[in-house]
Amino acid sequence: MKEETRELIRNLTEAFGPSGQEEQVRELIASLMRPHVDGVRTDALGNLICTRGARRVGTAGGPAATAGRPGAAGTATAEAGAGGGKKVMLAAHMDEIGIIVTHIDDKGFLRFGTIGGVMPHRCLGQRVVFANGTVGVFGHEKLDDPKDLKFERMFVDIGASSRAEAEEKVRIGDAAAFTRPLERAGNRLVAKAMDDRIGCAVLVEVARRLGTSPHEVYFVFTVQEEVGLRGARTAAFGLAPDVAIAVDITLTGDTPKAETMEVSLGKGAAIKVKDASLICHPGLRRSLEETARAHGIAYQLEILERGGTDAGAMQLTREGVPAGVISVPCRYAHTPSEMVDEGDVEACIELLVKALEGPLEW
Amino acid sequence: MLGREGMDLEVKEFLEKVTAASGVSGFEGTVASLIREAWAPLADEIRTDTMGSLIARRAARADGGLAPRPAGAGPAAADGPAGTQVAGEGWREAGGRGPLRVMMAAHMDEIGLMVSKIEEGGFLRFTTVGGFDRRVLPAQEVLVHGREDLPGVIGVKPPHLLPREEAEKPYKMEDMYIDVGLEETRVRDLVRVGDPITVGYGCRSLQGELVAGKGMDDRAGVATLHACLQELARLQHPHDVFLVATVQEEVGLKGAVTSAYGIAPDVGVAVDVEFAEQPGLPEDLTVELDKGPVIAVGPNIHPYVFSVLEKVAKEEGIPHQVRVVPGRSGTDAWAIQVTREGIPTGLIGIPLRYMHTSVEVASVADIKRAGRLLARFVMALDAEALACWRWEA
Structure with a gap:
């Protein structure tokens, strides 16, 4: 992992933002995202919505071309529709317990x-x-x-x-x-609020690294996930996306005498099948798996028996939205010492970048 | 046209077919295609929505004194995009005329299991999808839907080899596993974490009108919609009817949430199962089996919808039972009621014994009665009466 990514994770996890008081995190993320997207706004509940229009090979892409242009999102919609691209909502929650x-x-x-x-x-x-x-x-x-x-x-x-x-x-x-500083432990990182600043970090890195993509991508940093998936619900209603993918942490079954669970730290990005909030869209899930296999990205399938994610709320928006989750395996969740593996984080970033650069079809 | 006898047979055959099919919540594709096949000939339009719910529409056939709605697109079975639906036609003026949009929902998903881990030796650990009764899982026959369908059994330790205290205790989930009888390497080729598992097989006839099997909750409701559709096909009905086989009810009423939003009906009715009497259960918690469908009343139910259902049942001489549901009904009706700006909703219950096991018992006669009740309900619904309904005394 590059030092730059590690610093990003440090800054995000050390920021203050319990549910309902996400202002400081939101400001930090907005400043990180602005150079990489076409538009940044905050909705009525406080969700931070960062818009990036479709960028195809041969077009004058890059934020400079479209930044701040009025109606940029509208243009992108037309483009996305014309080229078979989709309106993709990505969600990671800013709030912490x-x-x-x-x-x-x-x-x-x-x-x-x-x-x-x-x-x-x-x-x-x-x-x-x-x-x-x-x-x-x-x-x-x-x-x-x-x-x-x-x-x-x-x-x-x-x-x-x-x-x-x-x-x-x-x-x-x-x-x-x-309050706790981030610590390195071998190839692992330990911090408070990995849940879900690590998801926010993944989204920021994806925005930094994403090349050409036929899709109109909405990077949504949601509020109030920890008190009932509340921000994602309204953001998704407002955006009415074609596809929704949440990035959040998941638990692991790899510590001494842990509950039976097939996810381990260090075995790659976890592609969720089911948690207490949703059964992920099987087609989208398979599409993510195929992307991982095609690009040699380590992944594992995840069933989380307790707990939910923003995807559960996004799925039930309006007439329903195909929803999935890419999870960062995390030990000691909801403690001030949540631990993730750097390789897993990189795998999640890579998987999302490749998925967005591809057709995202099933 | 089938005679009365023929129609009867067909509802039962339909029930047998759909209960035998697999359709664990989130994986309803197999049962959905069977239902589509049966409903398509009788529907003007049939489509699958984003979540997978199957929606069959029958347009109003006669004005019944109302302005006719443009005729349906004929019996085409094309899978139109969601956008072709007229969503939310706005307020209907008081005293306004025109066909109502009536949604009837029964969930086609069934509770089941899901592979959570492949153990050494090829034994499968699993989690539940929906509220399976864990006490009755040991020694069940299952079907694991891997790359191919694999029959399996939930293994149990022989009582002979257990200390007495352990033999007398119910099984814990962590002690259970599925044995599909294959070598570990073969199992790993065919099965993966996340594969759904169906518990139990199909449907068998008991004596009289009773049938027993897995998935009666809520394929009995789906069969009710089927019976209703057959009845509607013989009627000049004045309202547009949307029959919905919903998905993912058992994991949180999900298909009803999204399909009701998409259809934006004027009236909704859910058909689900209701606890029937059996030895050892108090009478006040149960209804009678084979004595007619249940018409629910309570805060989940709109008084106008209830009044029409009850009136129709009496007028048509359809045996029925009224049951109070004091709060959450735990059915699709609960989700439909609070869709968009709110939808007047009713609830029909099919009496069922042994709920959430693989031997659920229902009465075919109750299903047929409920189907007829729903069709007659559509005939009796009055847009003007609904528009003029006043909560104030």
């Missing part, structure tokens, strides 16, 4: 609710950060048994000694996310 302040007591301790799938035992010893940079640590009341650990008995300590002092930094309704 976190907590939200529900009460501040007289001593300045914060009680909180959760955003997305946060578990009490995974919070012990962890630090969180608020949008304004305020850092807090998790604490809990006296417990007779570790099994009694529940969010109701936990709090966040931001070092304030009174409610007034706490309220200078944090208000009810402010969200916080885990």
